[in-house]
Amino acid sequence: MTGRSLRLRLSLAAAGLIALALVLGGAGLFLIFDAALDRRTADELDQTARFLAGQVAFGADGAMTLEQRPADPRYAAPYGGLYWQVDAADGQRMRSRSLWDKALDTPPRPEGDDAEPQTLDIPGPDGGTLLAVARAVQVSEPRPPVTILVGLDRRQLAASRTEVLRLLAPTLAALAVALSLAMALFVHRALLPFRALRDDLGGLREGRTTTLPGRYADEVQPLVDDLNALLDQRARALKRAETQAADMAHGLKTPLAVLSALGRRIAPLAPAEAAEIERQAEAMSAQATRALARARATAAGLERRGAAAAPVVRQIAAALDRLPGSERLDWRIETPDIVVFPASEGELFEILGALMDNARKWGRRSIVVSAHGNRDSGAITVADDGPGMAADERARIGRGVRWDETTPGTGFGLAIARDLSEAAGARLKLGVSEFGGLEATVSWPAPAAD
Template sequence: MRPRSLRLRLGLAAATLIALALVLAGIGLTLIFDAVLEARTADELDRAAKQIAGEVSRAPDGSPVLAREPTDPRYAAPYGGLYWQVEAGKQLLRSRSLWDKRLGGPAEPAAPDDARTLDLPGPDGGSLIAVERSVAIGSREGETRLRIVVAEDRRDLAGSRATYLRLLVPSLGALFLLLTGAMALFVQRALGPFRTLQADLRAVHAGERARLPLHFPDEVRPLVLDLNRLLDAQERALVRARAGAADMAHGLKTPLAILDALARRIGGTEPDLAAELAGQARAMGGQVERALARARVAPPGDLRRRACPVAPAIERLVATLRRLPEGEGLGWSVSLPAGLAYPGEEGELMEAAGNLLDNARKWAHRRVRVAGSLGPDAARLTIEDDGPGMSEAAIAGLGRGVRWDENRPGTGFGLAIARDIADAAGAELTFGRSGLGGLRAELTWPQPGAGRSANAEAGT
């Protein structure tokens, strides 16, 4: 499964590329080190060959002799890893480190006063890097051509290479951590405009501003312009929808009033027909009220939905309902936390909660209880009464415009309207049995920070 976080994907890609670059750099540095080490070793062996050439002479029998042998103790230790050899025809002079072995080489000697680098087998089965020089000693009449070979065991070079790698690998590892940390800071800074955009979108959601500001880099600016165009289009669509709903409602009011008047007029002669007409007129009126309520609230996708405090709106509603019939004699209990905020405009909350409180007022015997709570993920507003309550089947039928009890005034659309308003705000309206014995209506909506924290963990 691919990670959804852009920061994580960029970080992993950068770390992979840095690791690949450092591996290639390590291989290149190792090759360079090997070449430099071999060249330096060949240079040291050439200097040793020149030193031996300066010390060599001929004995009376014509054999080569050294006035002074090289001082490096490895020349004296059998198979010590450093060897020299002087050939004068069939006569041979060699270091003690060769013991009873001799250094081979090409049959063709090196050019006079020139050096060449060779790879030779060692006396103990190892591999040697060797430098060969061809020098002449004596007078022109009695000149003797000498072949001088100085060699070193490559295992000594391998030890130097191992020491180099022991230093190189941790250094590259530390460099990887340093570059990865620097790249993480770079990615963090590069994604800064998106974090700013997220904060500005929150401000638009909260209703603190109507449009997104344009202080963004050129790469992000087209996205901001498109979002602003989307806000403009949404606002125009909302205005048209509200105007259309209002026009429809006003257009239906006169025909509904006429139907109601006709029902009353024929009530004395045709009571059944009058009742049918009155019922249909009430149903149509309820549908109109529901359509108007939907038009007044912001749609679910509105980017500029505001939040409003719950306690002041509920207190005003309760104060109003106390003065209505069947409300004066009820005991109203309101307990709401100060930080409880509804994710919509105050008018939406007043309409939704007003329908729920009015329903509780109609059916309560003595008590109506309003309570709220704030949780880490969700907030709740609960309205309960001690009325007769409802069965589960009746609760399941709420919101369909069906009258619960014909003995109470109303069309049954109040609870449906409350549910529509709750849905538009991203809240959930549920009904159940109250602890007081009657109906419990509960509005639940997510806390503003809950969704954003989850998105932050999965996002940039």
């Protein structure tokens, strides 16, 4: 997959959104846990304050006493993290041994008797911060309420938060990986209709079908319908173009035949003019034939099928070998059956017919037709031992220009072969054969990898 892959971009976007959602969710969970921990701790401290309220008493002399102290050993250890303190209105104070020689700052007493407890943060005896609960309690009439203060060092709560965070982080990370993999699988399955569409397009390109078959997902089907409509419209347009080209070619036959007849009639009186008329008529006929071949090649593009090269080569060689003057030639066919040209059999007949006929006209004794490749890629070469062509002449053929004016038909056949090769996705290259003559190679590449 590349950076342009829709699957990769969707998977990365989903992974990023999942990670963001889990980070925000983890932060929210941590905040909820933090608030719940404070609330629960405050409830436990209030329970201790209620316990102390039930133990506070005043003697006959007005001295404040505490019948029973909380049992948690942290209240007895110096700076043990848990602290309590009871303050009377007349200045009497009792405190836990954990405060040692320190005292807690008592908050202002709330209005009313037995008011709701206050939850607040106050400085601790050893420089820390305490989460504290302050409760005003009416112990006996007519004495004013006493203030009971119970606190816990927040550093002990921090340890609990750290433990939760230590467990939460890897859990969320594992969940992010699992959700990302699940989303990648989901994206893969969601894009399966496009994979099926690609396969059907491959069948269309190879000529197995002329339209996109089957039903697709509702989101993809409108695209398929539009493509089928476009293919149908293009097929009709190409058919019209082929018909028009054929009509043009056939329409020119009669005027050309008349010109040729006139040329032959005036040949005894004006041989030079007659020869010129014959050449021009032949050139016009070749141009019409070339236009018709182009139209057929373009129209066949939508119905292209692979054509085995070996039987086509053998049929053309057998037909050419029966022409006058061919008895001097030795045809050597080296074309394996595995080679398949990416076009219709008719197109391959026209391409190789032009190349092999050109070799027959110019070859002296030997013509070699060889091929290599398979169903996906390959090349077919036609080589002769004739005079060959100079580089500038081969370039003129590449531009579709007739290069020889002395041999009938020469030049336009090669140009037509070039046009048909390009229409089939192949390439015609002209060079020098091992015999010193012309070597024409039609090559085609393998389809691009997905």
